[in-house]
Amino acid sequence: MLKSTYKPSPGALQPLPPGWTEHKAPTGHTYYYHADTKESTYKRPGAPPASFLPQQPPPINLSDPNVANAFMAQYNAPPPQQGQRGGFGGGRGGFQPRPRPQPTDKPRSKVAIPGHEPWILVYTRYGRRFAYNPAKNASYWRIPEKLMPAILELDQARIRRKAGLEEDEEEEGKEPKEATVSARPVTKQEEEQKAEYDYDSSEYEEVEVTDDEGDGDGEGNAKRQRTEEPGADGPVEFTEADIAAQLAAMGADYGDEDIGEDEDWEGEGSDPPFSEEDARALFKDLLDDFKINPYSSWEKLMEEGKIIDDPRYTILNTTKARKDAWEEWTRVKILERKAQRATEEKKDPRIPYLAFLQQKATPKLYWPEFRRKYKKDAPMKDPKLADKDREKWYREYINRLKLPQSTLKSDLKILLASLPPSALNNQSTPNHLPPQVLADLRYISLDPSIRDPFIEAYIQGLGPPPTAKEGELEDDVATKKAREDRRKREKALQERERAVAEEKRRQEKRLQFERARLRDEERELERAMVVGKKGLQSQLAGERLAEKMVIKREDEDQ
Amino acid sequence: MPAIRPSSKRKAPPDGFSDIEEDLLVFGNKMKDAQNTPTDNIPKHQAQWPIFQISHQRSRYIYELYYEKEAISKKLYEWLLKNGYADAMLIAKWKKQGYEKLCCLRCVQTKETNFNSTCICRVPKAGLKDGQDVQCVSCGCRGCASSD
Ligand SMILES: [Zn+2]
Ligand SMILES: [Zn+2]
Numbered sequence: 213m214l215k216s217t218y219k220p221s222p223g224a225l226q227p228l229p230p231g232w233t234e235h236k237a238p239t240g241h242t243y244y245y246h247a248d249t250k251e252s253t254y255k256r257p258g259a260p261p262a263s264f265l266p267q268q269p270p271p272i273n274l275s276d277p278n279v280a281n282a283f284m285a286q287y288n289a290p291p292p293q294q295g296q297r298g299g300f301g302g303g304r305g306g307f308q309p310r311p312r313p314q315p316t317d318k319p320r321s322k323v324a325i326p327g328h329e330p331w332i333l334v335y336t337r338y339g340r341r342f343a344y345n346p347a348k349n350a351s352y353w354r355i356p357e358k359l360m361p362a363i364l365e366l367d368q369a370r371i372r373r374k375a376g377l378e379e380d381e382e383e384e385g386k387e388p389k390e391a392t393v394s395a396r397p398v399t400k401q402e403e404e405q406k407a408e409y410d411y412d413s414s415e416y417e418e419v420e421v422t423d424d425e426g427d428g429d430g431e432g433n434a435k436r437q438r439t440e441e442p443g444a445d446g447p448v449e450f451t452e453a454d455i456a457a458q459l460a461a462m463g464a465d466y467g468d469e470d471i472g473e474d475e476d477w478e479g480e481g482s483d484p485p486f487s488e489e490d491a492r493a494l495f496k497d498l499l500d501d502f503k504i505n506p507y508s509s510w511e512k513l514m515e516e517g518k519i520i521d522d523p524r525y526t527i528l529n530t531t532k533a534r535k536d537a538w539e540e541w542t543r544v545k546i547l548e549r550k551a552q553r554a555t556e557e558k559k560d561p562r563i564p565y566l567a568f569l570q571q572k573a574t575p576k577l578y579w580p581e582f583r584r585k586y587k588k589d590a591p592m593k594d595p596k597l598a599d600k601d602r603e604k605w606y607r608e609y610i611n612r613l614k615l616p617q618s619t620l621k622s623d624l625k626i627l628l629a630s631l632p633p634s635a636l637n638n639q640s641t642p643n644h645l646p647p648q649v650l651a652d653l654r655y656i657s658l659d660p661s662i663r664d665p666f667i668e669a670y671i672q673g674l675g676p677p678p679t680a681k682e683g684e685l686e687d688d689v690a691t692k693k694a695r696e697d698r699r700k701r702e703k704a705l706q707e708r709e710r711a712v713a714e715e716k717r718r719q720e721k722r723l724q725f726e727r728a729r730l731r732d733e734e735r736e737l738e739r740a741m742v743v744g745k746k747g748l749q750s751q752l753a754g755e756r757l758a759e760k761m762v763i764k765r766e767d768e769d770q
Numbered sequence: 771m772p773a774i775r776p777s778s779k780r781k782a783p784p785d786g787f788s789d790i791e792e793d794l795l796v797f798g799n800k801m802k803d804a805q806n807t808p809t810d811n812i813p814k815h816q817a818q819w820p821i822f823q824i825s826h827q828r829s830r831y832i833y834e835l836y837y838e839k840e841a842i843s844k845k846l847y848e849w850l851l852k853n854g855y856a857d858a859m860l861i862a863k864w865k866k867q868g869y870e871k872l873c874c875l876r877c878v879q880t881k882e883t884n885f886n887s888t889c890i891c892r893v894p895k896a897g898l899k900d901g902q903d904v905q906c907v908s909c910g911c912r913g914c915a916s917s918d
Binding site (some may be wrong): 641 | 782788789790792793796827831835839840841842
């Protein structure tokens with residue numbers, strides 16, 4: 213029976229079912245995406261995986277009751293000989309010289325389905341559930357349609373209970389703790405959304421059967437995706453990070469089913485397809501946000517270490533990648549600053565002229581002498597300025613030099629105070645003052661050694677730049693797009709972090725589970741050591757009885 | 771006549787200095803620290819290594835800003851050389867093929883070394899025995915061949 217339901221067909225790539233497309237993730241993995249259901253998977257959909265590595269366990273389509281029942285029966289029945297299990301494929305242990313750890317999902321609790329006696333709903337240790345009819349000795353992962361309204365009510369009651377008793381999981385009573393607390397990565401969200409959204413029967417059915425069928429069942433993930441989709445921020449684009457999150461969840465689910473054989477999955481889970489370009493852009497955002505000086509050196513940046521705690525720092529996972537991104541960023545920033553300064557100076561031709569005056573003008577020279585002496589210097593030739601203006605400013609400047617320092621200082625203060633906070637604020641630097649300041653005689657009248665510290669002190673006493681400025685810039689299309697892009701990749705980053713955290717949590721759980729099982733095994737071994745030969749037989753019989761599941765296999769008649 | 775231009779002895783640095791001022795300050799402090807570190811317990815030839823290394827790094831910093839990133843003006847670059855922030859001789863070497871990564875001038879001055887040849891750190895890694903760990907005597911360089 214098992215053989216008939218699962219047969220890998222290596223090499224024979226069947227065409228993808230309608231709606232599916234094949235893609236390459238930046239990591240090099242091939243994945244499949246369904247545009248309508250927004251489902252994605254690493255496993256080729258519609259057909260058993262064409263090929264898999266020997267150590268990779270074959271996926272089991274647990275949404276098929278035949279397979280599911282056989283799968284369950286396997287753990288229910290007396291321990292079979294290795295050979296008997298051959299149908300599950302080589303990866304499952306049949307060809308393994310020593311037995312591999314086996315999944316040990318078991319029924320955990322059951323609840324009668326009101327109005328449909330003798331049907332019961334069985335919860336497994338791993339948060340799955342299936343419908344079981346003891347009279348017919350039949351069980352179904354896919355909840356039969358007629359049972360759905362009743363199960364829906366059960367669920368709604370549970371959700372209400374949960375909503376009221378969020379803190380106290382034990383209060384959930386019948387349902388096993390793991391099922392709601394940790395075995396399923398999205399449970400909480402799911403539950404909330406279930407409560408929030410219309411709970412029509414088709415969606416319902418999907419949610420039910422899916423719980424955590426693991427991989428191989430594209431359906432299950434599609435459904436989870438669907439229930440997750442109408443999140444608080446409404447429908448969003450299905451991004452690489454979404455895929456990553458989902459794959460991490462898938463990998464983790466799978467791990468629960470098949471502890472000890474998940475190395476490949478972990479590899480994929482911890483390496484989510486996150487666009488290289490996005491990663492670099494995020495890293496550059498980080499540099500922007502920390503107001504890193506692009507003229508500074510990489511070594512200094514590393515020594516200071518102030519950016520390394522930001523999650524965007526490790527988004528690029530090698531030092532070389534970070535340094536490369538930094539190099540790119542500094543070059544762009546330096547160019548930007550150059551351009552900005554050039555336009556600032558272009559805006560007002562008085563700026564270079566006044567700066568020149570401050571350097572060269574002296575009361576010892578009258579204007580005609582000064583003009584003759586420096587006639588070859590650029591500020592003296594700038595056609596944008598009239599010669600008579602040059603002369604006027606020269607005279608004014610020379611006159612101002614005769615004023616007492618205190619007057620010059622207070623004049624400068626008046627000038628600075630006349631600027632709006634958008635032009636001058638505590639983010640301004642004394643070396644890059646707005647043109648209104650630079651083009652004013654009051655600015656050049658004080659010697660820089662006195663003036664610059666004075667301005668610096670003044671700036672420090674100012675408030676921050678007004679934030680409304682951003683709104684005014686909104687019409688700038690490029691700015692808008694840049695902001696939008698940034699928002700997108702930040703969202704993707706959040707998704708990825710969520711997925712990574714989720715994966716971590718699941719790994720921890722798996723580890724705990726492994727330890728628990730190891731303890732069990734040890735205990736069993738101890739017990740085996742103490743019972744005699746005769747006692748052993750009776751003990752085995754007893755255990756078999758104890759472990760007997762609520763369902764029996766739905767036998768070969770299927 | 772009033773005193774007009776309070777004559778500051780040192781001319782103000784050219785535009786753009788403020789962009790790199792902080793980094794130069796850090797280099798300056800490191801240099802001071804290196805110079806003030808007691809060298810009693812250090813082999814004599816090693817005592818100067820940190821100073822060579824900081825000097826190298828600072829020259830490199832300025833070199834890259836000017837030649838690779840074009841981040842500073844020629845005027846500022848020349849001012850920096852003149853004021854001892856970078857080693858013009860060393861930078862001149864870096865512009866020559868084969869000397870792009872040269873650690874210090876001493877390592878290419880044949881006279882001072884024991885074997886009347888350039889320093890061991892100038893030997894490309896490919897020309898060394900596998901895993902041979904070299905460190906030159908003059909500046910502590912572990913290899914500065916262009917091909918490394
Ligand atoms: Zn060297
Ligand atoms: Zn050297």
